[in-house]
Every structure is written in structure tokens, then in C-alpha cells.
Amino acid sequence: xxxxxxxxxxxxxxxxxxxxxxxxxxxxxxxxxxxxxxxxxxxxxxxxxxxxxxxxxxxxxxxxxxxxxxxxxxxxxxxxxxxxxxxxxxxxxxxxxxxxxxxxxxxxxxxxxxx
Amino acid sequence: xxxxxxxxxxxxxxxxxxxxxxxxxxxxxxxxxxxxxxxxxxxxxxxxxxxxxxxxxxxxxxxxxxxxxxxxxxxxxxxxxxxxxxxxxxxxxxxxxxxxxxxxxxxxxxx
Numbered sequence: 001x002x003x004x005x006x007x008x009x010x011x012x013x014x015x016x017x018x019x020x021x022x023x024x025x026x027x028x029x030x031x032x033x034x035x036x037x038x039x040x041x042x043x044x045x046x047x048x049x050x051x052x053x054x055x056x057x058x059x060x061x062x063x064x065x066x067x068x069x070x071x072x073x074x075x076x077x078x079x080x081x082x083x084x085x086x087x088x089x090x091x092x093x094x095x096x097x098x099x100x101x102x103x104x105x106x107x108x109x110x111x112x113x114x115x
Numbered sequence: 116x117x118x119x120x121x122x123x124x125x126x127x128x129x130x131x132x133x134x135x136x137x138x139x140x141x142x143x144x145x146x147x148x149x150x151x152x153x154x155x156x157x158x159x160x161x162x163x164x165x166x167x168x169x170x171x172x173x174x175x176x177x178x179x180x181x182x183x184x185x186x187x188x189x190x191x192x193x194x195x196x197x198x199x200x201x202x203x204x205x206x207x208x209x210x211x212x213x214x215x216x217x218x219x220x221x222x223x224x225x226x
Contacts, residue, residue, distance in 0.1 A: 004158075031212070042119070042204055042216025043159070056212060091158060101166055102147060104214060106159040 002026060004107035006092050012113045013082055020078045021110045025094030032075050033093040033104060034067055036060065043091055049075060050097075082114045117142045117209055121217035128195055129225050136190040136220045138205035143183045146211060150179050150190050151204040153219070159204065163190070195224045 005024045013019050025032045031050050035043035046065070047057045051072035061067075064082075069075040079086055089111050093104040118141045128134055138148070147166050151159040163172045163179040165188070171180040178191040188205055202221045206214035 006158075033212070033214075035214075040218065042206070042218050043214070044216070045213035048212050056210075058213075093159075101164065102208060102212070103149065103161060103164045105161055106151070108158040111156070 004092055004094050004105055006090075006107040006110050008110055009108060010111050010113075012115065015082055015084060015114055017082055018078065018080045019082060019112065020076055021090055021092075021112075023075045023077070023092030023094075023107060025074070025092070026096075026105060029094035029096045029105075030072070031095045031097055031102070032069055033095070034075070034077050035091040035093065037089040037091055037109070038087075046077075079112075082112075084114045087112055087114045117207060117215045119205060119207055119215050119217040121203075121205060121220050123220060124218065125221040125223075127223040127225065130195060130197060132195050132224075133191070133193050134195055134222075136192070136203050136205075136222070138188040138190070138217055140186045140188075140207045140215075142207075142209055143186050145183065145207045145209045147208045148179075148181050148188050149206050149208070149214065150177075150188075151206065153202045153204060155202075162203075192222075195222075197224050197226050200224050 033048040034046040037043040049069040064080045089109045093106045095104045149164045150162040165181040176193040202219040204219045206216040
């Protein structure tokens with residue numbers, strides 16, 4: 001399968017714990033994005049990378065969130081000191097920017113439940 | 116901030132019907148508009164992408180149109196099937212990177 005993969009698919013954690021999610025993009029894609037989706041809503045942009053550089057972060061990305069993309073390959077999203085409001089589906093997407101077309105391909109998501 | 120609205124929020128149709136899903140956005144200065152399908156508890160599957168210079172795109176039974184001047188896009192599904200049941204999301208890109216999503220239209224196609 002050459003699509004976007006995410007791990008784990010589900011994570012249950014207690015409030016205050018740290019969690020880390022991983023995303024493996026489509027191999028030739030140079031851009032990688034993180035979004036968050038809560039029930040009944042569309043996904044909301046969190047941050048994105050072009051190669052290994054993190055170029056933009058949303059105001060939704062508080063100081064407790066950090067994302068990395070070492071060597072421009074896979075990416076990790078870490079949430080420190082989790083809160084119940086962090087419960088959501090975390091989606092990763094990747095794209096290969098060609099001209100102005102920027103079709104984003106999404107992974108299956110990681111569902112986080114904070115108890 | 117760009118607002119993306121999808122109407123209707125939910126739709127139920129019998130199998131075989133043709134249907135139209137609507138998406139409107141407030142800022143006409145978009146780069147791309149992308150339609151997605153999402154099954155319950157799953158990620159998003161890209162259906163069609165329309166660049167700002169294009170008016171429509173087609174894939175199989177799906178046809179998406181874009182009218183930047185009116186801030187509207189429509190997704191037309193021909194000869195609907197029960198397997199088309201899912202939530203359909205439209206998203207516009209006006210920043211060069213982030214997608215702004217609507218809340219989606221939940222479609223149920225009954226046999």
C-alpha cells in the first residue's frame with residue numbers, strides 16, 4: 001500500500017499524560033500536513049511541512065503541541081500534558097506541489113481519547 | 116477567515132437517483148477546491164480537485180463544478196448506489212497550503 005499511513009489508529013490516555021503520533025506520507029510527496037477533526041465538524045488545519053521545514057502553524061497549535069519531520073520523511077505530532085479537549089481525530093495528509101495543483105491525500109487518522 | 120458552508124447537512128435518497136451536493140465559500144480568491152468522501156470513523160478519500168482556472172472535473176459517476184465568481188461548487192453524483200453512503204466534505208485552499216473545510220453533507224442511499 002503506497003498511501004498515507006498513521007500509527008497508532010487509536011489511543012486512549014489519561015489527562016496529563018504525553019502522547020505521540022506518527023505519520024508516514026506517500027513517499028515522493030514533499031509536503032506533509034496535520035489536521036484535527038472533532039465530531040460533526042470538518043478537519044481543521046494544525047501545521048504543515050515542506051520537506052523538513054515546518055512552514056506554518058495554526059493558532060490551534062498550543063505550546064503543548066509539537067511536530068517534527070526529521071529528514072523530510074515521516075512526521076511525529078506530540079501532545080504534552082493532554083487535556084480532555086484534546087480528544088479528537090488527528091489526520092495527516094501529504095501532497096506533491098505541482099504548479100498550483102496541491103491535491104492532498106489523507107491517512108486513516110489517529111483517534112485520541114483523553115479520560 | 117474563509118467560511119465554507121455545505122448544504123444540505125444531511126440527505127437521504129433512494130438508490131438510482133441523481134443528486135447534487137452544494138458547497139459555498141466567502142472568498143473567491145481560491146487556488147483549489149477539493150471534494151472528499153469520509154466513511155464513519157475513517158480518514159478522508161480525495162474524490163476530485165478543481166484548480167481555480169478550471170470550471171469542472173469528472174471522475175466516473177462524479178462531476179464537480181466550480182464557479183469562483185459566485186463562490187460556489189457543486190458535486191453531482193449520477194445513479195447513486197448504497198455504497199455511496201458517506202459524508203462528503205468540500206474544502207477550499209486560498210493560502211497555498213491549508214485546506215478550509217465545510218462541515219460536510221451526510222448522504223444515505225437506501226436500497
